[in-house]
Structures are given as C-alpha cells and as structure tokens.
Amino acid sequence: MSTAEPTIVTRPLRADAIRNRAKVLEAARAAFAEHGAEAQMEDVARRAGVGVGTVYRHFPTKQALAEALIEERFDRTIAFVRDLLDEEPDPWRAIERCFEYCAATQERDRAWAAVLALMAGGTGVMGPREHQMRQLLALEEQMIGRARAAGVVRQDLTATDMPALFCALASVVQAGGRNWRRYLDLLLDGLRPQG
Amino acid sequence: MSTAEPTIVTRPLRADAIRNRAKVLEAARAAFAEHGAEAQMEDVARRAGVGVGTVYRHFPTKQALAEALIEERFDRTIAFVRDLLDEEPDPWRAIERCFEYCAATQERDRAWAAVLALMAGGTGVMGPREHQMRQLLALEEQMIGRARAAGVVRQDLTATDMPALFCALASVVQAGGRNWRRYLDLLLDGLRPQG
DNA sequence: ACCTGAACACCGTTCAAGT
DNA sequence: ACCTGAACACCGTTCAAGT
Numbered sequence: 216m217s218t219a220e221p222t223i224v225t226r227p228l229r230a231d232a233i234r235n236r237a238k239v240l241e242a243a244r245a246a247f248a249e250h251g252a253e254a255q256m257e258d259v260a261r262r263a264g265v266g267v268g269t270v271y272r273h274f275p276t277k278q279a280l281a282e283a284l285i286e287e288r289f290d291r292t293i294a295f296v297r298d299l300l301d302e303e304p305d306p307w308r309a310i311e312r313c314f315e316y317c318a319a320t321q322e323r324d325r326a327w328a329a330v331l332a333l334m335a336g337g338t339g340v341m342g343p344r345e346h347q348m349r350q351l352l353a354l355e356e357q358m359i360g361r362a363r364a365a366g367v368v369r370q371d372l373t374a375t376d377m378p379a380l381f382c383a384l385a386s387v388v389q390a391g392g393r394n395w396r397r398y399l400d401l402l403l404d405g406l407r408p409q410g
Numbered sequence: 411m412s413t414a415e416p417t418i419v420t421r422p423l424r425a426d427a428i429r430n431r432a433k434v435l436e437a438a439r440a441a442f443a444e445h446g447a448e449a450q451m452e453d454v455a456r457r458a459g460v461g462v463g464t465v466y467r468h469f470p471t472k473q474a475l476a477e478a479l480i481e482e483r484f485d486r487t488i489a490f491v492r493d494l495l496d497e498e499p500d501p502w503r504a505i506e507r508c509f510e511y512c513a514a515t516q517e518r519d520r521a522w523a524a525v526l527a528l529m530a531g532g533t534g535v536m537g538p539r540e541h542q543m544r545q546l547l548a549l550e551e552q553m554i555g556r557a558r559a560a561g562v563v564r565q566d567l568t569a570t571d572m573p574a575l576f577c578a579l580a581s582v583v584q585a586g587g588r589n590w591r592r593y594l595d596l597l598l599d600g601l602r603p604q605g
Numbered sequence: 606a607c608c609t610g611a612a613c614a615c616c617g618t619t620c621a622a623g624t
Numbered sequence: 625a626c627c628t629g630a631a632c633a634c635c636g637t638t639c640a641a642g643t
Contacts, residue, residue: 229606256636266609268638277636332527332581369599379582379593386527386581387574398574404564405600424625451617461628463619472617 236273238263243280251325252281281326282344288320288327289347296354307367309358311403317381318395321388331385352377368406431468433458438475446520447476476521477539483515483522484542491549502562504553506598512576513590516583526580547572563601
C-alpha cells in the first residue's frame with residue numbers, strides 16, 4: 216500500500232499557515248475556474264487576502280497550484296464514478312452519465328477542461344496524477360466490462376480508450392461552450408456495437 | 411465578390427521589405443510548428459535574421475503572425491478537400507481521408523493543432539478565418555451529401571457537425587502524439603448509419 | 606515558522622535613432 | 625519607407641526584512 220510520491224516527513228503546520236493555505240486554495244479555485252491557465256498569481260493572492268510570497272510558500276509554482284486543484288477534481292470524479300457503479304443499474308446509461316458528468320464539470324471549470332484536453336498522452340501533464348488516473352481507469356474498466364457483458368457496447372472497447380475520449384470531449388466543451396451535446400451523441404454512437 | 415475584411419489600399423512593398431516578410435513567415439513556420447503557441451518573437455526574429463521590430467512591422471502582434479500561418483494551412487486544407495472531391499470516388503473513403511489528412515498535418519505542426527483544438531466554438535479564434543471556414547464547410551457539405559446519398563453515413567450528419575469533430579481530433583493528436591488512430595476509428599464509427 | 610511586498614527575470618511590444 | 629535594438633510593461637518567481 217504505497218502512493219507514487221515519496222514519503223516526506225512534515226511537521227504539522229502552524230494554525231495561521233493552515234488557514235492561509237485554505238484561503239489560497241479557495242481563491243485559486245475561483246481564479247482558475249474563471250480564467251483557466253491564464254489565471255494570475257497576483258490575483259490569487261489578492262482574492263485570498265495574502266501576499267504573493269505566501270502563495271508561493273504553499274505552492275512552489277503556478278503549475279503546482281493548478282495541480283492541487285486538479286487533484287481535488289480527480290478525487291471528486293473518482294467518487295462520482297464509484298457511486299455510479301453502485302447506483303446505476305443500466306450499464307449503458309452509466310457510461311453515458313459518466314461522460315455527461317465530465318462535460319458538465321468542465322463547463323464550469325476552465326482549468327479542469329484545459330488539463331483534460333491535454334491529458335490523453337499520459338506524458339507530461341498526467342505524470343503527477345498517474346495514481347489517480349489508474350484508479351479512475353480501474354473503475355472505468357468495470358463500467359465497460361458490464362456494458363460489454365450486456366452487449367450494449369462494441370466488444371473491442373476498453374478502458375484504455377477512455378483518456379482520448381475524455382480529451383476530445385474536453386476540447387469540444389472548452390471551445391464550443393454549450394453545444395457539446397451533439398458531439399457527445401456522435402461519440403457515444405461510436406461506442407455502440409458496430410454492424 | 412467581396413472578402414470579409416475591409417479593403418485597405420496598400421502601396422507596393424519595397425523590395426527588401428518583401429524579402430524580409432518572406433523570411434519572417436518562413437522563420438515563424440518553423441518556430442510555431444516546433445513550439446506551438448509558446449514560440450517566442452525574439453526567436454522568430456533571430457531565425458529570420460532580422461530585428462524584432464521588423465517582425466512587428468509586418469505583423470502587429472504574435473497572434474497576427476500565428477494567424478497568417480493558420481491562413482496558409484486553411485488554404486492548403488481547402489485545396490486538399492477540393493481535390494478529394496474530384497479524385498476520390500468512394501464517398502466514405504473521402505470522409506476518412508479528410509480526417510486522416512487533418513490528423514497528419516496536426517502531428518507535424520503544433521500551432522495548427524492548437525488552433526484547431528480551440529476552433530469549434532466559432533467564437534474568438536475562428537472569427538478572422540470565418541470566410542475560409544465557410545469555404546471549407548461548403549466543401550464538407552458536398553462530401554457529406556454524397557455520403558448520405560450513398561447511405562454510408564448516418565442520415566442526420568451535416569457539415570455543421572464537423573468543426574467539433576476536428577476540434578476533438580486536434581486535441582487528441584496534440585495530447586497523444588501518435589496513437590490517434592484508434593480514437594479516429596471510434597469517431598468514424600459514430601458517423602456510420604446507426605442501427 | 607511564517608508572512609510581506611519590493612525586486613528580479615522573462616518575453617511581448619513600442620519607439621527613437623539610423624539607413 | 626523600412627530597419628534596428630534598447631527600453632518598457634506585464635506577470636511568474638525570489639528573497640531580505642519583518643512578526
């Protein structure tokens with residue numbers, strides 16, 4: 216039972232540092248959701264009511280700050296898919312709802328959409344999130360397995376197809392705003408059993 | 411017979427200005443293909459063997475320079491699709507080759523992929539290329555029309571579906587490097603007549 | 606131990622001086 | 625009329641001084 220990251224021994228943070236860290240994350244959520252990758256560190260600091268130096272004390276680079284937010288999103292997505300496997304009896308509908316959830320969250324969070332639009336490669340952006348990525352893929356493997364067993368998706372569909380599909384959907388959502396539904400319909404039809 | 415842009419009366423350029431403009435474009439092609447949107451103006455100037463000021467004299471902003479390159483790509487793509495309509499007798503194969511051409515060019519040109527990955531919205535990035543976009547869509551309308559008539563694509567497919575599909579493909583190519591083929595297969599199957 | 610914000614670095618853009 | 629490159633602006637990042 217080990218995570219991918221090396222274990223770093225850290226003393227507990229001082230009370231004010233804990234508060235500041237939370238304020239920075241809260242401010243960053245708003246700034247990145249609104250402006251995507253163009254969000255500015257100075258703006259994050261202002262929204263949080265701290266100096267820029269404090270932002271950098273908690274997160275060494277803008278990239279690192281963005282990744283902390285991405286990590287939260289990943290966890291929520293993993294939780295959502297896990298619930299879906301429990302609650303949704305229709306195996307096809309589960310897949311559909313999974314994509315719809317992704318599109319809907321991306322619509323409200325430009326940073327999340329931008330990251331997903333670049334993740335399919337596995338290289339670069341996704342390196343640090345590899346552990347979560349594996350968790351998510353394992354859940355999707357189950358989801359797809361059920362659908363295959365029920366004969367509602369093409370037999371050659373696997374979880375390894377999913378990153379590219381989420382990547383594709385993300386860029387459509389990011390670019391097109393609210394009319395991603397039609398694209399999603401075409402995408403989903405490509406996953407159906409093929410004549 | 412009018413283009414979208416207002417007519418601007420320009421005296422002919424001086425001979426050295428013509429040469430410099432060409433050198434800048436040439437240098438920009440290399441720089442943007444290699445680095446995408448992160449290409450640097452200083453680097454373009456250096457590759458062209460001119461001062462930065464000269465780059466700015468011919469193209470008012472980095473964005474404008476990038477757009478000039480995009481315009482070239484658009485023209486080549488339009489020419490390619492036009493030829494395809496003449497040369498490719500199989501209506502399904504024409505659609506397939508159109509997507510393959512897009513993916514292949516995007517693989518060699520990061521800037522082109524980046525722009526396409528953001529174009530589906532019609533807003534923003536595509537504004538200045540609206541005229542070319544319309545030309546391209548008109549050709550795709552023909553391409554899809556033939557395919558519909560031959561019954562090899564779903565009857566509800568239209569040219570207006572294409573921008574989102576190219577956008578999606580672009581982000582997969584941009585992110586995933588060389589394994590876009592599988593994604594394209596799923597995409598194409600979504601365009602087939604649906605049972 | 607943590608915070609602050611002025612200072613530094615980098616890159617897009619401008620403009621005074623040159624041909 | 626066009627070219628050049630030093631100077632300016634903006635934003636990510638650092639660090640000396642403060643509590």
